[in-house]
Amino acid sequence: MNKTTRLTQTTDYKLKEARWIRRMFLLYWMIIAVHFIAQLGCYLFLEYHASSYEFYVGVLIVPTLIMCGSNLLAELVHYKYNRYSFVILFMASTVICWTIIRLNYDVRIIPALCLLPIFSSILFFNRRLIWFSFVLQVGVFLLLLAVDGSFRTYLSFFDIVAILIFLIMSTFIAIIIQASGRDLLLDLYKTQRAHQELMISNAIISKMSMTDGLTKLYNHLSFQNFYEKALEYAEQGAIIHLALLDIDNFKKINDNYGHQFGDKILESISLIITEQITANDIAARYGGEEFAILMFEHTFEEAYQIAENIRHAVEKMIFHEKKQNISVTVSIGLKSYTEEMNKDSFFQEADDYLYQAKRSGKNKIVSLNHIA
Structure with a gap:
């Protein structure tokens, strides 16, 4: 493969990577919007044990501003300093996910949302990103346990251990999926490369069969x-x-x-x-x-x-x-x-x-x- 071909493939890969990052940011905006609508709907149509001020300020507006701010900041960093795109992308997703978890920890299934950054990192076929996302989730979870008494009080010792085990097992599953996907892509690339080489060889043979070897005119x-x-x-x-x-x-x-x-x-x-x-x-x-x-x-x-x-x-x-x-x-x-x-x-x-x-x-x- 010559230098021009390698450069073209690298450029194509970077463009596809950038498109996926933009899609991830769009997904985060959608999650923020869905959460906003869901919280507002619960307050308006279901029994909600909070005053209007507590709800609108503490549950709806401030958390939404935090999530929007983290996502907006991540997008700005991506466009200005794209070498930090992955780091800031998964940091933003961690802030969004754990903000939602913190607000809704009484919903037993909601901690599973912390898997979003881990499984999102699979898309980029980089094992270090998966581990980075895992460390972020564990770090934020332990931080919440340390500083948020109500969050800590709500969870039993079994819940804490189960969440940590859940994160560890999910991370290993993500690594297995990532490794399998990478091998599949490598096999696909080799097959495509072999197919291209075969097409080139056939084209050369076809041209040779159609042209005169000495004059290069048709035979x-x-x-x-x-x-x-x-x-x-x-x-x-x-x-x-x-x-x-x-x-x-x-x-x-x-x-x-x-x-x-x-x-x-x-x-x-x-x-x-x-x-x-x-x-x-x-x-x-x-x-x-x-x-x-x-x-x-x-x-x-x-x-x-x-x-x-x-x-x-x-x-x-x-x-x-x-x-x-x-x-x-x-x-x-x-x-x-x-x-x-x-x-x-x-x-x-x-x-x-x-x-x-x-x-x-x-x-x-x-x-x-x-x-x-």
Whole structure:
């Protein structure tokens, strides 16, 4: 995996992490709102042993302000100093949870709310966060026992021990879940990575099977597939031109200078072809020293000009071999598709033009309207 890929994955992970933190803050706001509504509803519609002042100030307004303040402060720290996001996130959740527990300790199930920070930390697959949340819950619980007489009086020794054991067991369960989830994600990542590598390998193999190894143009078989598809488009009205190109005297070049030099010429000419055709056109090494080019949606003049640009660029090339300056030329046959043609006649006419070009002096383009 290269540095750019690793950087991209790290950035994606950070963005997803930030989204989950925002969702957690939103969850805390929802908990505060639900608690506010529930307390107000209980006071208005159920028997509530407290004066209006005690309820509105001591039970509703002050605790709500404390919870809102802790959550708001946590959000501000997250946006300004995001390296402390996790610490402040779980501190805020601890304040919210234990404020609610403190106000409702007569509800036997309410201490279970302290599990929210512990199980929330599982989302971030960090064991230290789970332990940090556990220490926060135990610390706040013991602090309440030490400073709040009514809270301490309400709980029996069994309740205190049970809550501590409950926190310890829940923490170990959270660690097991976190470890299992991390292993699952790792297996998923490995599977995805293997799948991606397989796709890349298949794409490379597919490209290799479609292209000529020397010139990097499409090979003969690929050209035949494109050619048949092009004819289907042509029958529906698409404008198509076929250029067949052959290197002049190529056998003599191979005999005099060797096949390595011949390969060098093939590579250079294929590069010229690639540079001159447009993105919509298809070029292939048809066989040996012969190339085929399908040109789409050009006028005949534009197609002819592309062929001429190729011919002229090849003519200008100078190769140095055995202390000699060697130049090569190409002959080209160019044919435009017409309605009365079929697959064989279209190719055959372009091929006939190519051989006319070779027989009439080489280094020229022959088409229906041009011999130059």
